Amino acid sequence: MKFQDKVVLVTGGGSGIGRAVALGFAQEGATVVVAARRREPLDQTVKLIEAAQGRATALTADVTRPAEVAGLVSEIVRRHGRLDIAVNNAGVFTMGQVADIDEADWSHTLDVNVTGVFLSMKHEIAAMREGGGGVIVNVASQIGAHKRIPGLGAYAASKAAVAALTRTAALEYIREGIRINAVSPGPHDTPMSMRPGETLSDRDDRMKAQLPIGRVGTLEEITASVLWLASDDAGFAVGHDLVVDGGSTA
Numbered sequence: 001m002k003f004q005d006k007v008v009l010v011t012g013g014g015s016g017i018g019r020a021v022a023l024g025f026a027q028e029g030a031t032v033v034v035a036a037r038r039r040e041p042l043d044q045t046v047k048l049i050e051a052a053q054g055r056a057t058a059l060t061a062d063v064t065r066p067a068e069v070a071g072l073v074s075e076i077v078r079r080h081g082r083l084d085i086a087v088n089n090a091g092v093f094t095m096g097q098v099a100d101i102d103e104a105d106w107s108h109t110l111d112v113n114v115t116g117v118f119l120s121m122k123h124e125i126a127a128m129r130e131g132g133g134g135v136i137v138n139v140a141s142q143i144g145a146h147k148r149i150p151g152l153g154a155y156a157a158s159k160a161a162v163a164a165l166t167r168t169a170a171l172e173y174i175r176e177g178i179r180i181n182a183v184s185p186g187p188h189d190t191p192m193s194m195r196p197g198e199t200l201s202d203r204d205d206r207m208k209a210q211l212p213i214g215r216v217g218t219l220e221e222i223t224a225s226v227l228w229l230a231s232d233d234a235g236f237a238v239g240h241d242l243v244v245d246g247g248s249t250a
């Protein structure tokens, strides 16, 4: 029960890594708030947490919209009195070589992955300052600061920006008791790890050939990394960017 009675926000908590991380915090005693645009997947996460005797609620918010992010954080503080931990995980994956990237796709990728993290941190930090401290874990990617792959320019640019923003904010707020880090996953077992038209076994064959470890990461593995960064065990980790990628960037 490492997170007993902690109030935790997980953005993008309706699927994939966000859902797994939300379940992980709830299993360790946290009160979890999951947020994303669509209500139904969020409700599903809440059901899964409640079925495991955990505590969770769902709030819809689009992380690209300043008023919705401000409203999300103030609603959490109104309901629970504070915000202890935030995992800024909401993100989108887009493909296309630089000369072919549609301007709208470029803007959307940066809006969600960068502006979304910026707006989330802006309001989370304000709430955590009021509450006397907190912890933030931003979900970046191995693609970006650590690795570049042709066809992933917009995604790489957005995630490199998350890594840089994380480190800057970490320096700015550690003296106020707000500890900020990033996790940079390699391919994990969510729909985002699939290329268009791929089956699960196509993806697994691609991973076997591409990744030193020969497989995608499990949701349990990435959850453990996020929970570690958020825990007191990682109390001296500040502005760290934890790469969890099966050796892809070793």
Ligand SMILES: NC(=O)c1ccc[n+]([C@@H]2O[C@H](COP(=O)([O-])OP(=O)(O)OC[C@H]3O[C@@H](n4cnc5c(N)ncnc54)[C@H](OP(=O)(O)O)[C@@H]3O)[C@@H](O)[C@H]2O)c1
Pocket (backbone or CB within 6 Å): 011, 012, 013, 014, 015, 016, 017, 018, 035, 036, 037, 038, 039, 041, 061, 062, 063, 064, 089, 090, 091, 092, 093, 112, 116, 139, 140, 141, 142, 184, 185, 186, 187, 188, 189, 190, 191, 192, 193
């Ligand atoms: N899976 C991987 O292999 C992998 C590898 C490296 C990094 N990552 C990163 O890990 C994070 C989660 O990835 P995933 O694979 O779990 O993705 P996913 O299954 O597609 O989940 C993405 C989540 O983000 C939410 N979201 C998207 N746009 C949003 C917006 N504008 N406002 C609020 N929420 C929004 C989605 O819900 P709604 O659509 O309902 O809003 C969903 O809950 C992402 O940041 C991704 O870049 C994933």
